[in-house]
Amino acid sequence: MPPEPTIMNRLKAQTCKQPPVVEANLTGKTVVVLGASTGIGFESCKHFAGMNAGKIILACRSESRGRAAVEKLRQETGYTKGELWIVDLADFRSVISFVDKYEREGGRLDILLANAAMEPGKFIPTKDGWESTMQVNYLATSLVVLLLIPTMERTARECGTRPRIVSVSSELMYDVGFEQDAVAQRGIVKTLADPEYLKKGARMRQQYSITKLLNLSFTRSLTTHLPRTSPLIAVAPAPGFCVSELRRDLTGAFKHVAKVMETLIALPTEVGARRLVAGAVGGKEDELRGQFMNRAEVWKPHPDMETEEGRGVEERIWVETLELLGKVDSRVKAIAERYLSG
Template sequence: MRAETRLDGKVCLITGATGGIGLETAKALGRMGATVVLVGRDPGRTQAAVEAVKQAVAGAQVDTLRADLSSMQSVRALAADFRSRYSRLDVLLNNAGLIIDRRQTTVDGFEATFATNHLAPFLLTHLLLDLLEASGPSRVVNVSSDAHRVGKVDFDDLQSERSYDGFRVYATSKLANILFTRALAKRLAGTAVTTNAVHPGVVRTGFGHNTQGFFRWIVKLGAPFMLSAEGGARTSIYLSSSPEVEGVSGQYFIRRRQRKPSAAAQDDVSAERLWLESARLTGVTP
């Protein structure tokens, strides 16, 4: 019988943790003994998530931080708040994501999906990287999607100003997650930090219900056939905790197995170009 994985003394930071797979992952890591820090935007939902973890896990060590991940200033404040409370970080789970019908811009002037789904995890990871390195072996897990296969990074229109389709822009942001993972893994080679991307599956959560178009109908009609949040969280939990993937980095996982992403997601030239452009946009030193 395999011994239960324990994460006693470990600190795990989870974005998008107020519901769905983020919340289920928090419960699972809490059961393993980790301190879980839940990031949410809405105070009420964030506190409800804390209570849900405490109800599911006796003696859970759970904390919260507030952030609006569409704002780079808020991402910077999140990193500073975390550092003021914790001297270590063992798992960073970049889980938050959104899909919206109509193009919206953030306070920074960025297209909202690109900012929230890609630039926020890019910046947050950078700002906490020294803590991850000092706490190693540690892990960065980026929640992507198999929707990335229909995405295309257009470096002449990263902000989708020329044309906007909600699902296409979402798919491109998920492609960016994998390209970021690959570029980060190269930079982390030789350190005690690994990074991997995950497709959680098509999950029955609140995701997509804020849309009004075709994708909303897909979500509604497909709900009976989708994974539960618990099912969708399994691979995120696995990559965050399993000894089986210790030392594995730069890979893409589906159902706890390594899978090949699209050819575009394996393009290291694009990964490097996206890294440099993301660094410029977020004010990170390349």
């Protein structure tokens, strides 16, 4: 049975001896890592390099930091097949350009590790008009996944493999939920990103956790709507609380508290990467479909997701997400109709 998400179990998962990295042979396979220039994303690339991946695409926002990451990967592992591709998840046009390039030049796609995220702790709008945490962590990440489904389906068909979609979640999602103030609105996602909604209480400080809950919801809904015969495996692992640059934009007392917590219980970044790699190459494939993973094992989802009402909210969010992203790129609707009719 999957562990219950009690405080004691979560603390134990954070502080007990961590399992070793899962090993696999990735010869000839292509891995894409979003948010690969530093932290857990970069450490994941190092693990994939050690498994002799045919190609690792480091998808980064900054060209200078991305180039430095490719060179660092070469220096630290000897791996020479890393490629820098630019994508800025805070700009939908950049996401579309990234996918268009992949369709032209990327070839096969065996593992998509959607790791990029931000936690500014304050309201910052994107040029597309969205709250930045919502766009980067959820909407743009989901758009990349959806638009690359045809490529992964083709890879499965032509190469006889089962590509994996690894959407990074967090055990912090257990600490939040979709409040009735948002659920009562026609657009739940739009409400969760609305500046007026976020002004109330501690909602902006919880926005990162909310997007991680949305990442799991998306993974579960994607699995539900993929036909049971689909070769794609979607899973949502959590890296645990790690030393990371994720919190570099925090300010004030919140940043101080985060630093203290890092000193007391944070895992090394490399250990967090092991957990993501476990979602990418470990476990029994069909047992991982649509699951949340913590400490490299399947855990129970958010309690609300196990109720009838919660499943209804999840489906509403799925439908709204497809509608919102369909307005960004018309291919979303066609992909949903062809591949997500389950």
